[in-house]
Amino acid sequence: MTESLELRPITFHPDVLARIAPELSMQRHLSLGLRPSLRSFEEFRNVEISDGGLSFASNADIDRKGNNILGSNVLKCGKTMVVTSITGGIVEENISGSRVDDESTESSNRADRLSRFAQVHPVVEVERGRVGAPTDEEMTLSQRLRDCVLHSGLIPKKALDVAVGIRSTDSEGISSILYPDEEENTISSGLKSRRKWSYVLYAKIQVFSRDGPLFEICWNSLIYALKTTQLPRAFVDERTADLKIPVSMRGRSATFRETFDIICDASKFQPLVLNEENVAFASNFAIIDVDPETELPKDEDEMQVDQGGSVLLADIQGEAEEASVFSTISIISSDAGRLKHFKVIGGGLNASMEHLKKSLNLAKLRASDLSAKSSSGDR
């Protein structure tokens, strides 16, 4: 007496299958010419941007006291939302008299090239429902963003120099501020030559609803935010400009110390000057092998995907794609096709020349699309 053993195929709801067997679900989708997100292979997600009205310069009638945000961006890409805010600080550098003249002579070697560009200091935070120290992902993202901004030559160091004005109060008590670049030769150069101030930019990037790799989304948001960034004019008060304070420490030798309180003008600001030709946008791609064995049995007349080969997917999204993809390409390119960053990680050695070329083309198209967005958003 043997009981007949019956084997029944188990069927899962697509959501469940995607959870328990992401690779299988992925391959099934690919065989239909779709991706788990129901986008086609080379389709990007739509990106919505706004400046969020967060920065102090975004609206003229806002009371700026207490708002130190210089530029901001809110980017929505699919479900993912990124809030970037740029804040600033001022560093004072003492420069020796000789270096002032050296600045004009630029040498061409690589270290010097970098020294002409400034960086931002990003801190990325990804909301994931946990508290504690930054995760590895957050740390790598911040570091990569910082490096890429510096190496892309986006921000010339000169753009961050503070042209310090002087506020003078006349006998009637009306104060006026003179800026060196507005009115020439009215300000004594004595103040300028010995000290130099420059802005430091910090970027705080908060990510909600993480859904796939974040570097490209954060980069784009950072670029948009930098494009909206306005730097306040800054000045020192006339009365403190030539101030020398004797500091006597009971018996010890007296030293002279100069302190300048740099005050930012709350009504005047200038846009941050970026190297426009170096403004670039990021996109990512995945290369995945299509496994013919996982394909569902299909009808004769159905569309055939290139059998067994590998396909290029644009804009990685979702758990299934992230988990089953081993080869990724990350590109930062300007709309003119100037490459700023190119990174290929290949797990399956399937990154063929053809895919690379295609991804470069797509990255360029994407960049021109994204940069059109920022210019239309401005107006």
Next chain:
Amino acid sequence: MVLSVTEKSYLHESLASVPPARPDGRKADQFRPIEVFTDFLPASNGSSKVVASDGTECLVSVKCKVVDHAVEEDLVVVDVDIAGHRDDSGFVQGIASTLSKVLSTQLDRSCLRLTKKYSFKLYIDVLVLSSFSHPLTLISFAVYSALNSTQLPKLISSDDDLDVAELPTFHDYDFVKLNVSVPLLFTLAICGKNVLVDPASNESDVANNGILVTWNNGKATAPIRTLGLNEDYVSGVSPQSLQDSIKMIEQVAPEVLQALGGI
């Protein structure tokens, strides 16, 4: 001591009954007996130790420094350390923040004024050695008695130093008593419709909610807010209970001040 669910339920019932039956036989508006010692730390300007009957012990030391008050805005700094709790826990930081806000906004700055340029800056260090119930009331008593026993150095140089580049100089051994009105913070427990002052730990465990009421210059002032005493019994309270708790503080606070002032 951790009570069982049944014990807690019994205790809650008795505290919510009219009149409330408190486990230690106190009346609703009666505090636990405390012992207060002051001025026992030779290295600080003022100090106090308060020991409650349940063994909760709180030490406060007040030290001072002369600062340029144009440069330093905060003239009172409060640091709280509670044994058995991490310094970065919400409990400790919440208490520290509440205390420093109350003290720095409600202490009269002119009492700390030394000269036209300089002021005393007070560093108030609070150490709770063992805490069984919510320690805020006790800390506040300790801060009160410490500040009232604080002796500040006596100035012998001129107090008008606006145009003189001179640092203040002090008398070698004479001190001046700090004379300042110190706010008191009271915690109350609400059980059912009853309001209980100075809840012990077992009473806190079964309270429906806690209230913090501040008393300064003869009246109840802000901050007044609800305060979590436990996580099991917490529930909404009727507005009348809030009114009752403020009334109760208005009644007992003068007596408490009198008792603390007698030290």
Next chain:
Amino acid sequence: MNITDRRRILGPSNAKPLVFERLESSEQAAQPPQEKNNENESMYIKNGLVSNANGSSYLELKRGESSEQCTILLSSVYGPRPSRGAFSSKASLSVQFKEVTIEKIPSGELKEICNFLSNIFSAVINLERYPKSGIDIFLSLIKNPITSDEANLEPIIAACVNGITLALADAGIEIFDTVSAGTYKRNVVAFSKNGTEVVGLWKDKEDDTANDILSVIENCRGNYLQNRKGIIEYLIRSKNADI
């Protein structure tokens, strides 16, 4: 205690924050809108924006005509999710508050707000329903209308209470009542049971309401009913839209 943070990119150590010139005139102009309370206040609600949380709510509060007096708060609820360690017969609740853009509120006060909010919601969430689990609430303040140096916390706290209630509803976590908060002058009162019970009272600044706590509560109740109406209307509308 001077430990440098090696996990974040901090920038040069000698950088000084930007100090803005004080504009006396605009300071005075900004004062009146704060005094005017609860008038023309509009609330925009959207649930479910944070896709990897169990529930979330986006709350945009506008006061008056100007779009600048605007509070944007994103609350997300994670849980109930399994908690490790010792057995607990009920869920543990935690509330975290973070300012995403401008950081104005001192960390101690943030902790006080978190303690206050978790006390309110301990009374409101049916924690017994979720043994051995944790419910974590994260609040992200994206935009803050405060303009002066001193933070005006009261509208933010009220927004937090309303935001958390919405996020809990979105997460499908059992709550006893739709708790909401109302503000009046510098007071915040969170109510439940149609305004007959107070689950939270926050009065941090002395104002002219003196010691008449009952009238303060009465005034907050009007605002509470209005806020709760907005919340419930939104929940019903979004439920109907789903079907």
